[in-house]
Amino acid sequence: MSALRYYTSLVIMAAASFIATAQSVSIEAPATVIQGNRFSVTISVNNSDAVVRTAPEIPNCKIFNASRPGVSTMQSTTIINGRVESSIQRQYTYLYKAEKASTVTIPAVSVGNMRTQAKRLTILPPDRTSQQSQSNSSSMPAPAASAPRAGKVSPSDLIVTVNMSKKHLWKGEAVIATIKVYTKHNISSFRATTLPQFDGFISEELPVGSNEAQMEHFRGENYYSAVLKKCLLYPQKAGTLTINSGRYDVTLETYEPISNGFFVTYRPIEQKITTTSNRISVSVEDLPQPTPDGFEGAVGHFTATTDIAPAHPRTNEALTYTLNINGTGNIKALSAPTLSFPANVEEYTPEVVSDANFNGTDMRGTCAVTYTIVPKEVGTLNIPSWNFVYFDPSTGRYMTIKQKGYNLSVIRGSASSAEQKDLGEGLKDIRYIHRVDTASLAQKPARVFFETIYVLLYILVLVAFVSTIIVYRKHIRANSDLAARRTARANKVATKRLRLAAKALTANDADAFHESLARALWGYISDKLRIPSSALTRDNIREKLLESGISEELTDRTINILDQCEMARFTPDSSSPEHLKGLFDESSAVIKAVESTKKQPTKASAKA
Known part of the structure; x- marks a missing residue:
């Protein structure tokens, strides 16, 4: 169970x-x-x-x-x-x-x-140039003209166009410009060398959304089409405005047929071409004249309201007067209307904040204009009514929205400048400031040029300058004679190399000891006698040492150390620690003896 x-x-x-x-x-x-x-x-x-x-x-x-x-x-x-x-x-x-x-x-x-x-x-409908039927079962079927095509690319196989949503419009009215490509071939690369210029327009680029190619019937042919760029334009002047043509470098993928007996396959081939887009013009009509008072460039369809805060203002405290505009049109290009505030307020630069989005044909959103003013006097603050005027292109007329006025009672806040003045005149607890003759406070300048300390400092600086020049010139001469520098530094370099031999001696490493000792002695002789390392031999070392005034006994000791180091390379482990210690001491003594021996003239030079 x-x-x-x-x-x-x-x-x-x-x-x-x-x-x-x-x-x-x-x-x-x-x-x-x-x-x-x-x-x-x-x-x-x-x-x-x-x-x-x-x-x-x-x-x-x-x-x-x-x-x-x-x-x-x-x-x-x-x-x-x-x-x-x-x-x-x-x-x-x-x-x-x-x-x-x-x-x-x-x-x-x-x-x-x-x-x-x-x-x-x-x-x-089918292409004008090709009426053949063609089966297609893909989710995005290709037009008949886009089947594998061989040969030279025709100018009609790739077209770039600039289209305007309107050909006749008012100044400030929105128009959409669309740059579109039509192709019968796959595009490997597409580069715009010269883009169309929207001179005379305020331009704002719009998102094109998905850039997937769509099949479209255009000028009697079927093409793949895609939007390259879309802009929302607002003309800023009347007359005929022309958008110049753009220039594009494009690489197309065509196909070369290859016969394999019963079958035909296609091999892709890239072809580079240069094409241009069309020029296009629009007719812009000027706004009706004369423009009414209060019109400051708003074109579209708007509503406008105002509000003020706080309702009970105080002197010397900020008061905000806000104009709220809502609607469709050139709302992002709106500026703050010029308003006349009373003389007894202090005005600040108005702040304009726009929030608008493209609704398919134009910009729709809000624009908030905030005026900041500061009342300076107690009493009644009168903000008069005024008119917000915009031009409606759909009717071709100016529209007026009357904004209400405000009568506010200003109460006392922080002290105003006039009140501060009266308050200052009544103060009695500030002591009287006595006047003093400022001439008696003037200080006569002291002359230090001929003072003893100044002369001594001048001489000290001069001596330091001359000493620096002398030392610097000696340094230059010493650096210019590289051989002399090597000779002068031979003992220091040999001492550093002997330290390596001493470390190997302490570690009881005979091979490293003989190698370091030989390198120290060979390097010392090369630097001291000014003999290149490649020219060092046992015979010319003896000859050069004797020529330099080194005694024959000291020369033999030097050659003997070199021979022992060379012999140790071929008979490793043949030296006891005591022997190595004695060889190290002998090498140090030889270097010191050579270093302390002054160079004597050779016999040949004495005879001369």
């Missing part, structure tokens, strides 16, 4: 951990297709046993397999941390042919108790 209970628990746990994905149904179809081309519509049924019974009926399209769709099944199971997830998908594919250029709707299809969403399908 215990085993049965165990297996039953396992089955219950496995069933509890098995999670099936939710049921759903979807439909996939191209957004555009060319007249005469074939395309497919796929209905996917997920995690359900429901079956698609009928094919969707698409207007202006012919179906080939209404009763026998292509059916495929995909199943997957995943186990993550003991959780089992299983999914199954069945796809029903129907094949259609687009027969007439139009925009149609793929109707919703009922599958069991589920239903797909309707989809929009655009059927484009």
Whole structure:
């Protein structure tokens, strides 16, 4: 019974951990297709046993397999941390042919108790230059002209255009400029060498959203199209404004056919071309004249209100008067209207804060203009009413919104300047300030040029300067004779190298000792006798030592040490520590003896 209970628990746990994905149904179809081309519509049924019974009926399209769709099944199971997830998908594919250029709707299809969403399908007319039918079953079908194309790229295969949403508009009215590319080939690289200039406009670049290529019928041909740039423009002057053409360096990918007997394949080839966009002009009409009082450039459709805070102001304390503008138009370009405040207030520069977003045709949002004023006197503060005026391009008329005035009672706050003056005249606790003749406070300048301390400092500086020059010149001469410097430093260098030999002696490392000792002695002789290291031999060392006035006995001692170090290289471990210590002491004594011996003239030079 215990085993049965165990297996039953396992089955219950496995069933509890098995999670099936939710049921759903979807439909996939191209957004555009060319007249005469074939395309497919796929209905996917997920995690359900429901079956698609009928094919969707698409207007202006012919179906080939209404009763026998292509059916495929995909199943997957995943186990993550003991959780089992299983999914199954069945796809029903129907094949259609687009027969007439139009925009149609793929109707919703009922599958069991589920239903797909309707989809929009655009059927484009065929190219003027190519009427051949071509099958296409991808989600983004390519136009007939974009199939593998060989040969030279035609100028009509790549077009860059600049379009304006309006050709006639008022000064300050919004217009959208769109730079768009049309191509029949894949684009490997696209670089703008000269962009169109929007002279005479206030320009704000707009987001283009998804930059995926869409199929579009343009000038009688089918192209891939994509928006390169979109700008919102506000003309700032009247007349005909022209946007110059841009220049672009583009690399296109074409295909070269390669015959393989019964089959033909295509090899991609890159072609570089340079193209230009079109020039375009718009006609800008000036605003009606004369402009009414209160108009300061607002063009669009707006509402405006004002408020003031605090309602009970105090003297010498800030008071904010706020103009709130809401609407559509050149709201980001609005400036603070010029208002006339009473003379008994102190004004500060107004602050303008705009918050607007593109709504598809223009900018819509708010603009808050805050005026900060400070009342200086107690009494009634009168802010008169005034008119906010804007131009409505849809009606071609100026619109006026009257702003109400305010009568505020100003109470005493912190002391004003006039009150401070009266208060100062009444003070009696400040002592009288006696006047003093400032001439008696003047200090006569002392002359230090001829003082003794000044002369001594001058002489000291002069002596230091001359000494520095002398020392510097000696240093230059010493550095110029490199051989003499090596000779002078030979003993110091040899002493440093002997320290390495002493360390090897302490460590009882005979090989390192002989190597360091030989290097110290050879290096000392090379520096002392001015003999290059490459020219050092046993014979010329003896000759040079004798020529330098070194005694024959000291020369033999030097040669003997060199011979012992050289012999130790071929008979390692043959020297006792006492022998090594004696050899080190002998080397130090020889270097000291050579260093203390003054150079004597040689016999040859004496005879001369």
